[in-house]
Structure formats: C-alpha cells, structure tokens
Amino acid sequence: MEPRTLQAVEQIFSAAPAKGRVETLNYFLVSDDENVAEWLDSFLSSRQEARIIVPFSISELDAAKGDNWFVRNRLNQKFFGRDLFNYSLPLVEDTYFFGRQSTVMEYYDSIRRSENKAIFGLRKTGKTSLLFKIKRLCESEKVAAVFYVDCKQPHIRKARWFELLEDLAAEISQKLNALTASNYTERHASRSFVDLIKSCKDAGHRISIMFDEIEYISFISPRDKHWRDDYIELWQTLWSSQSQFKCLSFIIAGVNPSVVESDLVDGVQNPLFGIVPHKYLTGFSQEESRMMLRKLGKRMGMAFEFDACNYIRDWYGGHPLLIRQACSTLNSFMAENMDHPFKVDVQSFEGLKSRIDQELTFYSNHAISEIREFYPDEYYLFELLATGRELEFKELSRESAFISHLCSYQLIRKSEYGYEVNIPVIAQRVALDSMKKDGRELLYPLIDIPNRNSWLQRRIEEISTDFGVLERLISQGAKSCKLFGANSFPEGVRLHESKVVRDKDSFSVFINTLNRCFVESVEKYGVDLGNKQYFWNDVKAAYESLWPVLHRIKVYRNDVDHLHLNNATTKNFFEFLDSDFEGKQFSQISEPYFLLQQRLLDRLLLALQREIESAS
Structure with a gap:
C-alpha cells in the first residue's frame, strides 16, 4: 500500500460520474496487501479529516467466507470506534464541511467580480473553515489566485505595514510567476506593490487576499500598538491598488465589524469604511x-x-x-x-x-475570548446579562451598536421585555469567570458595604418615582385596572426611612413595609371594589411584569411573619428562595437577608420600567 492509492480514490470522487452522486464520507478499500488495515491506521493517524475507510485484504475475505459476522464486525470497528464529532481545527477539506452553501456562493461570486467582502462572528463559528472552502472553490474553478493571511501569527502581526506588503508581494510573485520590485522600504513599498498588481492585471490574473483575524493588524489591536498607524498605511495602499486595477479583492474575517464601520481612525478617514459589505456568520440553522x-x-x-x-x-x-x-x-x-x-x-x-x-468549559471560554480582549465594553454588557444584572444591562444598553453586535453574534436575542441570553453554556462560563474574578460567593454581585446606604436611598427614590409615572399612565387610560385607587401607595414616608438590612429582624421590618406599600394597598383597593380576588386575578392579568414581584414580596413577608402557608405558597417560597440564592442553602450565604433586600428592590424597579414601557 502507498498513499497514491488514496489519492486515486480522491480523484475518482472529484470527477464524473462519481462527483455529486456517491456517498463520500466513507468507502470500502480492498487490497492485495495483507497488512492494509495496519498501514491505513498508521497513515490516517495524523489526518483527522480523512474519510472513514473500511479496509479488507483479499486473503482475509477469502478466509472469512463462512463467517457471516466478519464484515459487520469490521464495520463496527471502523465506524463506531471513531469519534467524528471531536474535531476542533478549521476544516481544510470538504469531507466534514456542512451547511453555509449560500454564503460560500455569495463570497465566491464577489471574488469572481473582484469585489470586497467581510465576515464576522464569534470564534469557532467556522469562519476560517468557510474561507478555506471558498479558497478551494475559487482555485478549482480557476477564477482567482487566493492568498490566505492569518493575522494573529506573530510574523504577521509584528511586521510593519511595508514588511507585510513585501511578504505578500513575494508570495504573489512566486505563485503567479510575476516580476516584483525589491524596494519595499517604508517610502517605496506602496509604489512597488501597486506596480506588482498592475503587472498581474496585464497578465490576466485575478487576485483575492483573505485577511483572517483582522483585529490583530488593526487600530484596535491591544498587543501590537504600531498597527494603530500602520493600519492606515497598509489599507491606503491596498485600496489604491484595487481602485486602479480591477483585478484585486479582499475578504476580511474577524469578530466584530468595527474595522469597517468606523469612519475615522485618529482623525484620518478609514480606508475600509464604506467599501466592504459584511455579514455575520451565525450558528447553524x-x-x-x-x-x-x-x-x-x-x-x-x-x-x-x-x-x-x-x-x-x-x-x-x-x-x-x-x-x-x-x-x-x-x-x-x-x-x-x-x-x-x-x-x-x-x-x-x-x-x-x-x-x-x-x-465544554474550555470551548465556551474560547468562543468569547476575543470579545473579552478586543471589545471589553460589549463583553461587560454580556456579563451583566449573564450574571442576572438585567437592571444595569437595561440602563447601559442604550448604546445600540453594542447591542446590535451582541445580537449579531447570537449571544443574546430580543425578548418580550428586552433581551435574554441565547447561548446559555457561554453565559454560564462568563458568569462563573466574573464571580471568580471578584471573589464572590454568588453570580449576582452584592453592593459593597460602604455604598449600601446611598444605593438603598437611590433605589427607593427610583421606585417611588417610577410608581408615580406608572400611576399617571394608568390615570390616562393606559390600563383599565388601577393599583391603589384614587390615591398613591401608602406609607411612602416609612418606605423612604427603610434601613439597610443586616439580619432577620431588620429584614422583617423592611419586607413588612414593602408589603403594606405595594401589596396590602392593592388588596385593600380590591376589597373596596367588592372584589376579594382583585390582586390574584385582575392585577395578575393586567401587570405581567409587576405582579410576579409583588407576589414574591407577599410570599417572603408571610414566611418571615410565620403566617399560615398553604402547599402552593410553600412551594412558591422555596422556588423564590432557590432562585435568589442560586441553588445554595441559607447557611452557605454570608449575607442572605441583604441579598433578598437587594434582589427584591432590583426586581421591583426593573418590573416597573417594563410596565412603563408597555403602557407608554
């Protein structure tokens, strides 16, 4: 057995009549070589993308004529013994490339027309595999000479702009047998490269350069600072070459389209702004x-x-x-x-x-690592949502570009009341990293002790203000179901006098105040209307965001005052506690009562804001 046997099989698969008509993931290989199985195992050991090949020697097939299980056992050995899912490197062959066909053809057509394109998305969504697939297609159809540049490679990202041009020129010249100037100094590199592209155009060549991991040689690179200036020089040269000679195109790949969306870089026009249409490579359908x-x-x-x-x-x-x-x-x-x-x-x-x-911890972290490194503001927003800090997320998410990017990555998605996590396993990883980084015992961070008094007063003031806004909207007819009747909630003074909770007794005072202000007052208004089920039926139906928080307050208050709890209320209490304590026991949390105070007030304010948005 020799490698050329397998090469011959590959040629058969890629040509008529087999091309597109036969199963290509696996095949039988029958050989005169008695050691064909051992040779194949050795040959394929370093080729993870290889097809499943089931080998037989002629002699062993002859010897097994009476064994009905011989072929089945060999099939079991070769099929069930191999893990086809355990592959994490970019795919350099078509064997295990799935989906993305419309995207492949879209980018192939762009190269054929010498037009630029960009593709962005999370790490390991298949961007590099997609580039390799497009490259193979372009070369097999002979529409362009494609050059792939991995920008995170040290010899690439540590090069100056004119040195990178020199490397590209050498590769293009070698592949296309084009003459190239040797003068790639900082002053003359641009002219030399333009002359090279002109000679390629005159010779009838079409060229496409793929820049993968573009962030590493861009103005946002955190490692190699020289690219803040060199980025402009490089792309001014490449853009000039393309605009003069319509035989050159670029495919750019990265995490985030900031490199093509920013119009200015340090006051200088971004050469890529407006000339590179882009899309996101999202998850599989x-x-x-x-x-x-x-x-x-x-x-x-x-x-x-x-x-x-x-x-x-x-x-x-x-x-x-x-x-x-x-x-x-x-x-x-x-x-x-x-x-x-x-x-x-x-x-x-x-x-x-x-x-x-x-x-999957490693892979989840790997998928989002470049957002953490290159786009910390977007990462922080996602961290807020991952750790349950929806209120802070809502306050900071007015920066629409960040939210747009997070949605385009498919890390988050629009929900009825805002946004929610779309890939839970990545959110879990981010939340755990946040907890570990800050040395917290819970994913949801507690307010620091020195800041609690000011936080409490601010939060109560915000809740009082938003209740006032909601009541005005109700009075204007936004909702037919009122909360407190003609007057606002009672005991507003006592609410503003609330103290930071430190123990069970102070929590009892706090939760009773909340209950009298926002639950008993609603129930009393219902009784005045002659409707004892007003809170449980009418308010529950009319206030989808607010009612669950009011119910939570009522359940916690009933527990702390040792009131009679029926089975349903007891079940609710333990569900609420399990959610607020993140599955931990009461004794495992150092400040359980303040945690409940913080979570209740945060939930209440968030619910009010959602009701206001709904009623506006």
Whole structure:
C-alpha cells in the first residue's frame, strides 16, 4: 500500500460520474496487501479529516467466507470506534464541511467580480473553515489566485505595514510567476506593490487576499500598538491598488465589524469604511444542525431523534464547535452504559447536559475570548446579562451598536421585555469567570458595604418615582385596572426611612413595609371594589411584569411573619428562595437577608420600567 492509492480514490470522487452522486464520507478499500488495515491506521493517524475507510485484504475475505459476522464486525470497528464529532481545527477539506452553501456562493461570486467582502462572528463559528472552502472553490474553478493571511501569527502581526506588503508581494510573485520590485522600504513599498498588481492585471490574473483575524493588524489591536498607524498605511495602499486595477479583492474575517464601520481612525478617514459589505456568520440553522448530527451520528452508531437535534441546536445557539464537542462528550458518556448503536433523544441529552457543559468549559471560554480582549465594553454588557444584572444591562444598553453586535453574534436575542441570553453554556462560563474574578460567593454581585446606604436611598427614590409615572399612565387610560385607587401607595414616608438590612429582624421590618406599600394597598383597593380576588386575578392579568414581584414580596413577608402557608405558597417560597440564592442553602450565604433586600428592590424597579414601557 502507498498513499497514491488514496489519492486515486480522491480523484475518482472529484470527477464524473462519481462527483455529486456517491456517498463520500466513507468507502470500502480492498487490497492485495495483507497488512492494509495496519498501514491505513498508521497513515490516517495524523489526518483527522480523512474519510472513514473500511479496509479488507483479499486473503482475509477469502478466509472469512463462512463467517457471516466478519464484515459487520469490521464495520463496527471502523465506524463506531471513531469519534467524528471531536474535531476542533478549521476544516481544510470538504469531507466534514456542512451547511453555509449560500454564503460560500455569495463570497465566491464577489471574488469572481473582484469585489470586497467581510465576515464576522464569534470564534469557532467556522469562519476560517468557510474561507478555506471558498479558497478551494475559487482555485478549482480557476477564477482567482487566493492568498490566505492569518493575522494573529506573530510574523504577521509584528511586521510593519511595508514588511507585510513585501511578504505578500513575494508570495504573489512566486505563485503567479510575476516580476516584483525589491524596494519595499517604508517610502517605496506602496509604489512597488501597486506596480506588482498592475503587472498581474496585464497578465490576466485575478487576485483575492483573505485577511483572517483582522483585529490583530488593526487600530484596535491591544498587543501590537504600531498597527494603530500602520493600519492606515497598509489599507491606503491596498485600496489604491484595487481602485486602479480591477483585478484585486479582499475578504476580511474577524469578530466584530468595527474595522469597517468606523469612519475615522485618529482623525484620518478609514480606508475600509464604506467599501466592504459584511455579514455575520451565525450558528447553524436547525436544518443544518440536523444534517450534521444525523450524518455524522449515523456513522458513529448514534441515532439522533428530530426533537433532540433541535434541542441541542437551541441550547448551544447553533454554534458548530460547541455542538460537535457536546455530541462527542455525549457519545463518550452514553457509551459508558450501553453499546453502539443507540438512540439519542431529548431525555438522554437532558440527563447528561450539566456534565457535558462542564466538559465544554474550555470551548465556551474560547468562543468569547476575543470579545473579552478586543471589545471589553460589549463583553461587560454580556456579563451583566449573564450574571442576572438585567437592571444595569437595561440602563447601559442604550448604546445600540453594542447591542446590535451582541445580537449579531447570537449571544443574546430580543425578548418580550428586552433581551435574554441565547447561548446559555457561554453565559454560564462568563458568569462563573466574573464571580471568580471578584471573589464572590454568588453570580449576582452584592453592593459593597460602604455604598449600601446611598444605593438603598437611590433605589427607593427610583421606585417611588417610577410608581408615580406608572400611576399617571394608568390615570390616562393606559390600563383599565388601577393599583391603589384614587390615591398613591401608602406609607411612602416609612418606605423612604427603610434601613439597610443586616439580619432577620431588620429584614422583617423592611419586607413588612414593602408589603403594606405595594401589596396590602392593592388588596385593600380590591376589597373596596367588592372584589376579594382583585390582586390574584385582575392585577395578575393586567401587570405581567409587576405582579410576579409583588407576589414574591407577599410570599417572603408571610414566611418571615410565620403566617399560615398553604402547599402552593410553600412551594412558591422555596422556588423564590432557590432562585435568589442560586441553588445554595441559607447557611452557605454570608449575607442572605441583604441579598433578598437587594434582589427584591432590583426586581421591583426593573418590573416597573417594563410596565412603563408597555403602557407608554
């Protein structure tokens, strides 16, 4: 056996009549070589993208004529023994490339027309694999000579702009047999490169340069500061070359489109502004996820049910790497207790989900690492949402560009009352990192002790003001169901005199004040109307955001005063406590009563703001 045998098979697959008509993920290989299986294992050990090849020697097939299980056992060995999901590097071949066909053709057409394009998105969503796929297609169809530049490589990002041009010129000249000038000094590099592109144009060549991980050689690079100035010089040269000779195009890939959206860089016009249409490479659709899971799973002895495919896709936001690694881990865990083949349904995944997510810690962190490094403001906004600080998120999210980017990454999505996390496993990782960084015992951070008095007064003032705004909207007919009747909530003075909670007694005073102000007053108004179920029926139906918080206040107050709790109320109490304590026991939290005070007031203010938005 020699490698040229496999090369011949690849050629057969890529040509008529096999091309596009036969299954390409696997095939049988029958050889005269008695050691074909051993040779193949050795040859493929370093080629993770290789197809599944089931080898047989002629002699062993002859010897096994009477063994009905010989071929089946070999199939089990080659199919079920290989983990096709456990692949994290960019795909350099078509074998395991799934989906993205419309995007591939869109960018292929742009190169064919010498037009620029950019692609952005989270790490490991498949941007580099997509670039490699486009490169292979362009070269196989001979529409352009494509040059790939990995900008995070040290020899790239540490180069000056004219040195990078020199490296690009050398590569272009070598591949296209074009003459290049040797004068790539800072003063003459631009002219030399323009002359090179002219000679390529005259020779009938079309060129496309792919810049992957563009942030590393841009004005936002945190490591190599010289690119703040060199970025302008590089792209002025490249843009000039393209505008003069319509044979050059660029494909830019990165996390965030800031490099093409910013009109000025230190007061100088950004050469890329307005000339690079872009899109985000988001997660797989449900159809693309199902295709990948079922096609790869079938060859591993994993039969994914329809609902399980959708559930896994939704939990990981369609992120290709997270889905692959999750299914790789799922395969390992399920194989501990059963033999292949086995069925994968929603219940089997849910039962192992927490263990799987623990194994994905590295990949979850990796997916968002560049946002943390290059775009700290966007990362902080996502951290607020991940740690449950919805009120702060709402206050800071008025910067629409940040929110737009987070939505485009598919890290968050629009919800009925604002925004919510779209990829829970990444949010969990970010929240845990935040907790660890600050040395907190909970994901939800408590107000520092020196700031609590001022925080409490400010929060109560905000709540009082927003209740006033909501009442005015109600009086104007925004809602038919009033809260307090003709007057506002009672005991406003006592509410403003509330103290920072330190123990059970001070919490009892605080929660009773809240209850009298905002719950008993509503119930009393209902009684005055002759409707004893006013709070439970009318208010609950009319105030979808506010009522759950008022109910929470009522339940906590009933517990602290040892009032009779029925089964439903007891169940509510433990559910509320479990949510506020993040699944921890009362004794595991150093300041449980202040935590409840902070969470109640934060929830109340957020609910009021949502009701005001709804009524406005």
